[in-house]
Amino acid sequence: MTKxxxxxxxxxxxxxxxxxxxxxxxxxxxxxxxxRKPTSTRTGLKHIGGYLDTxxxxxxxxxxxxxxxxxxxxxxxxxxxxxxxxxAKRAFGDA
Numbered sequence: 023m024t025k026x027x028x029x030x031x032x033x034x035x036x037x038x039x040x041x042x043x044x045x046x047x048x049x050x051x052x053x054x055x056x057x058r059k060p061t062s063t064r065t066g067l068k069h070i071g072g073y074l075d076t077x078x079x080x081x082x083x084x085x086x087x088x089x090x091x092x093x094x095x096x097x098x099x100x101x102x103x104x105x106x107x108x109x110a111k112r113a114f115g116d117a
Contacts, residue, residue: 070097082096
């Protein structure tokens with residue numbers, strides 16, 4: 023008594039049950055949409071960077087997390103605060 027080849031039967035059944043999948047039809051994008059570049063949120067802004075030591079980078083990371091600000095917002099806050107203090111000193115003749 024021989025055992026029927028169940029694996030071959032299974033594979034044959036799988037071939038028969040597979041639906042034929044057609045490639046999805048995609049509409050081509052209009053020419054203007056393909057050529058248009060995404061608008062940048064940095065338009066009109068100037069990049070200012072710097073090289074900082076590890077301690078300063080750590081302070082920046084801590085302040086970013088605590089104040090929930092990104093680098094640009096944090097730098098702006100720091101510059102505005104420093105400028106305000108400098109102008110106050112000048113107003114009182116200290117600088």
